[in-house]
Amino acid sequence: MARGAATEEPVRQRLLTEATRLFAERGFESTSVQEIVAAAGVTKGAMYHYFASKDDLLHEIYGRVLRMQMERLTTFADASGPIAERLHAAARDVVMTTVDNLDDSKVFFRSMHQLSPEVYKIVRADRRRYHERFRDLVIEGQRGGVFRGDVPAEMVVDFFFGAVHHLGTWYHPGGPLTGPEIGRHFADLLLRSLAPVG
Amino acid sequence: MARGAATEEPVRQRLLTEATRLFAERGFESTSVQEIVAAAGVTKGAMYHYFASKDDLLHEIYGRVLRMQMERLTTFADASGPIAERLHAAARDVVMTTVDNLDDSKVFFRSMHQLSPEVYKIVRADRRRYHERFRDLVIEGQRGGVFRGDVPAEMVVDFFFGAVHHLGTWYHPGGPLTGPEIGRHFADLLLRSLAPVG
Amino acid sequence: MARGAATEEPVRQRLLTEATRLFAERGFESTSVQEIVAAAGVTKGAMYHYFASKDDLLHEIYGRVLRMQMERLTTFADASGPIAERLHAAARDVVMTTVDNLDDSKVFFRSMHQLSPEVYKIVRADRRRYHERFRDLVIEGQRGGVFRGDVPAEMVVDFFFGAVHHLGTWYHPGGPLTGPEIGRHFADLLLRSLAPVG
Amino acid sequence: MARGAATEEPVRQRLLTEATRLFAERGFESTSVQEIVAAAGVTKGAMYHYFASKDDLLHEIYGRVLRMQMERLTTFADASGPIAERLHAAARDVVMTTVDNLDDSKVFFRSMHQLSPEVYKIVRADRRRYHERFRDLVIEGQRGGVFRGDVPAEMVVDFFFGAVHHLGTWYHPGGPLTGPEIGRHFADLLLRSLAPVG
DNA sequence: AATGAATGAGGCTTCATTCAT
DNA sequence: AATGAATGAAGCCTCATTCAT
Numbered sequence: 001m002a003r004g005a006a007t008e009e010p011v012r013q014r015l016l017t018e019a020t021r022l023f024a025e026r027g028f029e030s031t032s033v034q035e036i037v038a039a040a041g042v043t044k045g046a047m048y049h050y051f052a053s054k055d056d057l058l059h060e061i062y063g064r065v066l067r068m069q070m071e072r073l074t075t076f077a078d079a080s081g082p083i084a085e086r087l088h089a090a091a092r093d094v095v096m097t098t099v100d101n102l103d104d105s106k107v108f109f110r111s112m113h114q115l116s117p118e119v120y121k122i123v124r125a126d127r128r129r130y131h132e133r134f135r136d137l138v139i140e141g142q143r144g145g146v147f148r149g150d151v152p153a154e155m156v157v158d159f160f161f162g163a164v165h166h167l168g169t170w171y172h173p174g175g176p177l178t179g180p181e182i183g184r185h186f187a188d189l190l191l192r193s194l195a196p197v198g
Numbered sequence: 199m200a201r202g203a204a205t206e207e208p209v210r211q212r213l214l215t216e217a218t219r220l221f222a223e224r225g226f227e228s229t230s231v232q233e234i235v236a237a238a239g240v241t242k243g244a245m246y247h248y249f250a251s252k253d254d255l256l257h258e259i260y261g262r263v264l265r266m267q268m269e270r271l272t273t274f275a276d277a278s279g280p281i282a283e284r285l286h287a288a289a290r291d292v293v294m295t296t297v298d299n300l301d302d303s304k305v306f307f308r309s310m311h312q313l314s315p316e317v318y319k320i321v322r323a324d325r326r327r328y329h330e331r332f333r334d335l336v337i338e339g340q341r342g343g344v345f346r347g348d349v350p351a352e353m354v355v356d357f358f359f360g361a362v363h364h365l366g367t368w369y370h371p372g373g374p375l376t377g378p379e380i381g382r383h384f385a386d387l388l389l390r391s392l393a394p395v396g
Numbered sequence: 397m398a399r400g401a402a403t404e405e406p407v408r409q410r411l412l413t414e415a416t417r418l419f420a421e422r423g424f425e426s427t428s429v430q431e432i433v434a435a436a437g438v439t440k441g442a443m444y445h446y447f448a449s450k451d452d453l454l455h456e457i458y459g460r461v462l463r464m465q466m467e468r469l470t471t472f473a474d475a476s477g478p479i480a481e482r483l484h485a486a487a488r489d490v491v492m493t494t495v496d497n498l499d500d501s502k503v504f505f506r507s508m509h510q511l512s513p514e515v516y517k518i519v520r521a522d523r524r525r526y527h528e529r530f531r532d533l534v535i536e537g538q539r540g541g542v543f544r545g546d547v548p549a550e551m552v553v554d555f556f557f558g559a560v561h562h563l564g565t566w567y568h569p570g571g572p573l574t575g576p577e578i579g580r581h582f583a584d585l586l587l588r589s590l591a592p593v594g
Numbered sequence: 595m596a597r598g599a600a601t602e603e604p605v606r607q608r609l610l611t612e613a614t615r616l617f618a619e620r621g622f623e624s625t626s627v628q629e630i631v632a633a634a635g636v637t638k639g640a641m642y643h644y645f646a647s648k649d650d651l652l653h654e655i656y657g658r659v660l661r662m663q664m665e666r667l668t669t670f671a672d673a674s675g676p677i678a679e680r681l682h683a684a685a686r687d688v689v690m691t692t693v694d695n696l697d698d699s700k701v702f703f704r705s706m707h708q709l710s711p712e713v714y715k716i717v718r719a720d721r722r723r724y725h726e727r728f729r730d731l732v733i734e735g736q737r738g739g740v741f742r743g744d745v746p747a748e749m750v751v752d753f754f755f756g757a758v759h760h761l762g763t764w765y766h767p768g769g770p771l772t773g774p775e776i777g778r779h780f781a782d783l784l785l786r787s788l789a790p791v792g
Numbered sequence: 793a794a795t796g797a798a799t800g801a802g803g804c805t806t807c808a809t810t811c812a813t
Numbered sequence: 814a815a816t817g818a819a820t821g822a823a824g825c826c827t828c829a830t831t832c833a834t
Contacts, residue, residue, distance in 0.1 A: 011814090011815095026311070027227065027311060027312065029225065029227030029228055030227055030312065032806075032807060032808085033807075033808060033809085034806095034807080034808095042815080043815065043816055043817070044808090044809085044815095044816085044817075045811095045814085045815050045816050045817070046814075046815055046816080048808095048809075048810085048815095049814060049815065050814095053808080053809080054807095054808065054809090109367075110308065110311070113224065113225055113308070114225065114228065151383055151386070151387070152374070152375065152383070154374075155375065155380065155383060156387070158361075158364065158367075158368050159361045159383075159384060159387055160361070161364065162360045162361035162362070162363065162364025162365070162367075163356075163357040163358070163360035163361050163364075164360070165360065165364055166356065166359065166360025166361075166363055166364065167360070169307075169356075169360075170356050176350070176352075177350065177353065182353065185349055185350070185353060185357075186357060188349070188391075189349070189354070189357055189391040190391075192390060192391045192393070193386075193387040193388075193390045193391040195390070209797085209798090230823080230824065230825085231824075231825060231826085232823090232824080232825095240798080240799095241798070241799055241800065242799090242800085242825090242826080243797095243798060243799050243800070243801095243827090243828090244797075244798055244799075246825095246826070246827080247796085247797060247798065248797090251825080251826080252824095252825070252826090407793090407794095422707070423623065423707060423708065425621065425623030425624055426623055426708065428827075428828060428829085429828075429829060429830085430827095430828080430829095438794085439794065439795055439796070440794095440795085440796080440829090440830085441793085441794050441795050441796070441832095442793075442794055442795080444794095444829095444830075444831085445793065445794065446793095449829075449830080450828095450829065450830090505763075506704065506707070509620065509621055509704070510621065510624065547779055547782070547783070548770070548771065548779070550770075551771065551776065551779060552783070554757070554760065554763075554764050555757040555779075555780060555783055556757070557760065558756045558757035558758070558759065558760025558761070558763075559752075559753040559754070559756035559757050559760075560756070561756060561760055562752065562755065562756025562757075562759055562760065563756070565703075565752075565756075566752050572746070572748075573746065573749065578749065581745055581746070581749060581753075582753060584745070584787075585745070585750070585753055585787040586787075588786060588787045588789070589782075589783040589784075589786045589787040591786070605818085605819085626802080626803065626804085627803075627804060627805085628802090628803080628804095636819080636820095637819070637820055637821065638804090638805080638820090638821085639806090639807090639818090639819060639820050639821070639822095640818075640819055640820075642804095642805070642806080643817085643818060643819065644818090647804080647805080648803095648804070648805090
């Protein structure tokens with residue numbers, strides 16, 4: 001007997017997708033387990049079969065996002081070519097990826113402090129490694145004299161990612177700018193602000 | 199006549215202060231009314247005498263922050279002097295003010311979406327007016343040829359305020375940089391990224 | 397200095413009137429003291445100056461109604477004339493009075509069981525005396541052979557007053573029947589059902 | 595397999611029974627959910643598993659009563675036999691049923707106005723249909739010349755059901771009259787008051 | 793005669809989670 | 814792999830009443 005395609009999609013995946021959407025829409029605390037399972041078309045029992053708790057669901061979402069972002073950054077950072085080009089490409093990519101997965105991004109920055117202390121620590125550590133890899137690109141450029149050296153690299157990264165994280169607040173598909181456009185602009189702004197003094 | 203200072207402070211003010219601190223620390227949804235009134239040393243009944251609801255408390259916090267920020271921005275924007283200096287001063291000030299009132303800032307960006315739809319609309323509108331005033335400074339500079347014109351002013355503002363809002367995530371008093379230092383750096387980064395070509 | 401007429405009306409009276417209206421509209425338990433004082437245009441302190449409690453307010457309403465009904469019944473019952481005429485007149489009058497003071501009637505039968513046990517007892521006793529006076533009219537007619545004797549007088553009174561109390565449920569001013577019309581019909585129905593067997 | 599009968603009865607049914615008893619005893623507003631679940635021997639969570647709200651509980655009680663009464667009325671009204679006999683039987687039956695389920699009746703007329711506006715409307719509509727079926731019997735008799743025609747049928751029904759609804763106020767099992775006796779008397783009173791002149 | 797801030801108890805409801813099946 | 818009844822703790826809010834002024 002052939003089953004419907006919708007039902008075919010693994011339950012676990014459906015739960016993650018719907019949870020992400022709902023957490024992005026109304027926040028972790030304001031989303032009930034009941035709403036999640038209803039949206040995924042299963043019962044609570046099913047959810048607790050795949051996930052240890054509501055917290056665990058959030059943890060899994062974080063894991064997925066972190067793995068993907070780190071992978072992409074590594075690809076761009078480890079490529080060949082001038083440092084300015086590599087940083088530009090990496091910056092542009094993280095913006096486009098964020099725009100393409102806006103729900104993930106919203107959940108990430110709105111609900112991070114709802115994680116349990118232990119999980120929170122793990123996520124922070126993963127996130128720090130990501131930031132450090134990005135910062136190293138800035139430092140590389142500063143050492144090579146391609147970027148100005150009178151600004152703390154760490155702070156520049158926080159500055160830039162603040163702008164990236166905030167995309168979820170104002171970007172809407174169908175707005176005046178597309179993801180790639182914003183990506184190019186953001187990368188331009190970053191690179192220009194790092195340009196050495198004339 | 200004069201009694202203990204802590205007890206002297208009006209109940210309403212004490213409630214606002216403690217609520218801000220707690221919302222910043224653990225989020226709006228994860229803070230119970232019971233915790234707020236306990237921290238303020240009053241009973242629930244007292245809180246509901248001054249505020250219509252937990253939501254209303256949050257709304258009042260927003261009102262206070264918005265009024266203060268708009269006031270300061272207006273002062274810097276309407277001052278005399280070259281546009282680049284005025285924008286630099288305004289940018290520097292908003293960073294310093296944010297750092298000095300980090301709890302306000304944390305609450306603002308973490309809990310905004312927990313407001314009721316009606317109140318949310320009002321706050322968004324207030325916030326938009328603030329952004330527009332800031333954006334007008336950028337446009338003024340672009341028209342005058344002081345800033346490069348090939349980047350959307352609106353987006354630049356979103357870029358910059360993303361960085362500002364994100365301060366609550368990584369800034370800690372006693373860290374390597376002081377508020378004024380970060381303020382100068384952020385303003386520098388903004389101005390440089392707007393510097394005209396060649 | 398001439399004060400407004402509305403303000404001129406005694407506070408106590410205004411409180412009773414508004415309380416009656418609100419209790420009739422939404423019931424005793426669902427009406428808050430705050431709503432009553434707001435409707436009367438005074439503050440809680442004023443209410444507690446005139447009445448010992450919310451219960452006391454209800455008690456006063458009952459007292460007023462009971463006194464008036466007993467007075468009117470006595471007038472009709474003690475008049476001269478044939479018993480059938482006196483009962484008819486009394487029955488007609490209680491219907492018209494009920495219709496004219498529908499709020500009083502609604503409060504009476506909807507909120508009686510919200511009185512404190514002690515007050516409840518007093519009201520029941522008063523009410524019983526009223527019923528007994530009415531019942532005595534029926535008995536008088538039965539003894540005189542004017543009314544059929546094969547039906548318990550007590551029950552006839554309960555039967556009739558059930559119909560009267562229920563007026564608040566269906567009667568609306570401006571409906572197909574006026575108060576006097578309903579009064580005549582109800583009295584007719586009562587008298588006919590008591591007519592001796594042909 | 596068979597355990598204690600009390601525990602055996604389904605939770606949902608037990609909740610309805612106890613709620614009916616308590617609402618009849620002290621009114622809807624004065625009965626707390628805590629009291630209901632305690633009487634039924636379950637927890638609040640269990641109640642909210644079966645009923646959406648305290649209001650919903652009341653609504654279900656109304657539904658049960660309305661369905662039963664309509665069913666019985668239809669049986670008597672649609673039977674064969676002279677109209678006078680059918681009306682007498684229906685009137686007698688509603689009295690006996692009311693006496694047998696006095697709690698239902700008390701709840702019905704004391705707490706109806708505590709329903710939410712939407713549910714209230716539904717219940718009123720159901721109730722109206724019941725009244726109309728009863729009224730049609732009166733009209734049938736009037737058209738056939740068996741009942742006097744100079745009295746509005748609608749009002750007669752309101753008159754009679756006022757008396758029926760009021761039973762909960764004065765009837766007590768073990769009193770001087772039994773349910774069937776009151777049923778016969780009430781039906782007699784109704785039929786006599788409708789007897790044609792001469 | 794009247795105010796209004798403050799109390800404290802209690803009300804309805806929501807929710808993550810468990811467990812027998 | 815999945816159900817769904819049931820739990821129990823906690824959450825937000827309402828309210829009659831008091832009291833210093």
